[in-house]
Amino acid sequence: MENSAVKTIDRLVDLLDYFTQGHDAVSLAELSEYLELPKSTLHRFLVSLESHGILRRGANDKKWRPGYHLIVWGSIAAENSAIREIAKPFMSELVTASGEMAILTVYHAHEVVCIEMTETNHPVRLNMKVGEQRAAHAGASSKALIAFLPEEEIMAIVKDKGLPKLCTNTITDVAALKAELARIREQGYSHSLEETDPGAWGVATPIRDWTGRVVGALGLAGPTLRYSDDKVKEYAALCLGYASRIATALSTPGKNSNNQ
Amino acid sequence: MENSAVKTIDRLVDLLDYFTQGHDAVSLAELSEYLELPKSTLHRFLVSLESHGILRRGANDKKWRPGYHLIVWGSIAAENSAIREIAKPFMSELVTASGEMAILTVYHAHEVVCIEMTETNHPVRLNMKVGEQRAAHAGASSKALIAFLPEEEIMAIVKDKGLPKLCTNTITDVAALKAELARIREQGYSHSLEETDPGAWGVATPIRDWTGRVVGALGLAGPTLRYSDDKVKEYAALCLGYASRIATALSTPGKNSNNQ
DNA sequence: AATTTAATTCCATTATATGGAATTTCAACA
DNA sequence: TGTTGAAATTCCATATAATGGAATTAAATT
Structure with a gap:
């Protein structure tokens, strides 16, 4: 409003x-x-x-x-996003390498929007779709995105949307959220376990443009039956690698006219 | 404008x-x-x-x-379309039965919009995507949709967009188009061979709501290397069957509140 | 058929968008 | 680093386009 x-x-x-x-x-x-x-x-x-x-x-x-x-228009907007176009092939590789679904998200209007998704063939998968909006305070991708926003913006989100408990492990306390975001900035990636959906975990890393600004997040998500601490580390490393390759491709002025 | x-x-x-x-x-x-x-x-x-x-x-x-x-919004609009939601599972079956990709389209503003698509695993596939707009005068889905529009509307399309030659077999003559549409109304399905894309063919049937109004088209499309006259007949029969099942599901007032 | 409820049209009024001109920003080049 | 030119941005008196109360029509409901 x-x-x-x-x-x-x-x-x-x-x-x-x-x-x-x-x-x-x-x-x-x-x-x-x-x-x-x-x-x-x-x-x-x-x-x-x-x-x-x-x-x-x-x-x-x-x-x-x-x-x-x-x-x-939605299709045009999705098509017209440089980051999406560039990330696509890398996301396929990421899915092959990890065996889990890859998700590309951007921050928009106090929420997080999924702008691309590459599925797996696993019989057990998560239900996510392009265009879907999710809360900004819960889930690996959301946290990876807001961790790099200015403090005021984070407070504005909290003021606007609150910190509703969406699942078992949703962070519902501002101090805890801030600590978590600090940790994410520190280690360069985020992870989550049942913060938004029962039975789901996620790992995500920020994607930066050539100015260093975070313009999106690259994430992996899967069901808890394929979850372990070791996997989180492994997946985080994978995401970090691909996010950096996407960042490089983003800043390489190629034929595409979409400078983000 | x-x-x-x-x-x-x-x-x-x-x-x-x-x-x-x-x-x-x-x-x-x-x-x-x-x-x-x-x-x-x-x-x-x-x-x-x-x-x-x-x-x-x-x-x-x-x-x-x-x-x-x-x-x-695009995602919401796609989601919120009763016909799309209902057609989805049938489209999967259709793809399994035919081995070709299934396409669900609607007529909108002198063009045809793809609102759902189920892909195949074939290495050779067509490039189509949800939200894509196509010319109303060429291709199986387009013809299946406009064949059941009032004459004035068809003339309005022609006046507005003309009949540009998009591929080898595009119909570029009004009389020929009218004859083709009459044939489609007659036999209940449309087919096309290289009318929009080189190397591609298509078959499509209208989907009607309980009032008999055509609210969409169900189509199959594939590469010419898997094309034959017999297949057209076979695929047309398949599409007709599924289109009618979708129509029935559409008119059955279930839990969904989307009466088209 | 009567009654209620919701949708649609009308038109005088006023708030709202308008756009020409002035100002600022930015980039390219000296 | 200063200068120039081509953009983007802001401002504000004015005209115009959206407004909404009241009347009308259509569609359910009993």
Whole structure:
């Protein structure tokens, strides 16, 4: 519910994020209440969005849903991310080397977004998908990303989202989180065990651009049945190696025009 | 460059579609010219979009790119599509039964959008991805979708996009296209051979909701080295079977609230 | 068929986006 | 390191585009 220079955009974001929050079909009345907008104003707005395919209406119920145009833009945005394009082949190698799924994430708006994922063939796998948003305070990738944010930003996240207990080992205390982030900065990688999902662990390392800024995180994740302390070390080393290769590729001005 | 009730939304769509048209990073000046907007107006707009993660700026150049928030919304939109969710398991079966990749498409804004895709393990595969837009006049899926549109809509597509020759066998004549669409309505499925991509063929069938409206197309596609007339018939029969099963599942009011 | 509830349209009003001009920033080159 | 030029950014009086209360229509519900 931020306030930017263009009100209509703020409104659009609030509206679409309502779907992100788990609602999949909403009526005009429901939205009118949620957005605190008169139905007339909102209706005009929704019809406009529908005409562009940003929203679509159910054939039976007349409820509003996210439209197909969003899929197109999402695909373009994913495609257009330099880090993603560059990381892709390395992620395949990483999966082959480790046997676990690789995840590429970026920090965005107090949360962490998965922008690429390479699966394994293991019968036991985790459920993650591109575009998925996760809490910034829990899980290896999240911690690897926020560990390198300025202190104020971390506090802003905590203030905004709190530190909800998502799983057995979620860090729910600010002091503990800060200590953990310091440890991550120290050792250069993060790991987690059942911080977000029961039965899952993760390892992740930051990816830096040529200025040293952390622009993403490279992670591995798997089920606890394939977990051990030794593996964490081994996987961390693997991630560190590939993250540094991705960083190098990122800063090499090749044919791609996407300077992050 | 449509005109809806809310100007800002029209503008947003024009802007984001600039990226869809193959540009991956643009300057304020370039956009200002393209959108025919004064830089001051545009600048305010862009900054607003950036603040919401709809756009992001390169760290080096100051060019504008699609932002990560779009990935999140795209993922939600894909997720939230009843037909996609329902079709998914059937598509896996279809891939197993046929050995070729399955594609689920919908018609949107004079084009065809891929909303789901199930790959094969074949070393030779096609390059298709979720969110990809394709021309509405060429390829099996496209034809299966537009064959059931009202005549005016087809003419609107032709007027808007023309019938560009995309590959060896692209239909570039309106009369021929109409005849082909009539044939497709007749036999209930479409097929194509090198209409969009060299070395590729496809077969597709419409998927209908309980009202009989065509809400998507289910297709198979593969390389010409695995093509024959017999296979087309065989694959068409497979697609028809699964499309009808998807249609049934669509009209069965289950737990899912997405009535298309 | 009547009643309730939700969606849609209308239009005078006002808040909001507008854009020309001034200012600042940045990069390239001397 | 200073100079120039081409961008981006800010400012603010103005016009215009979004606003929302009230009336109308459509769709459920009894």
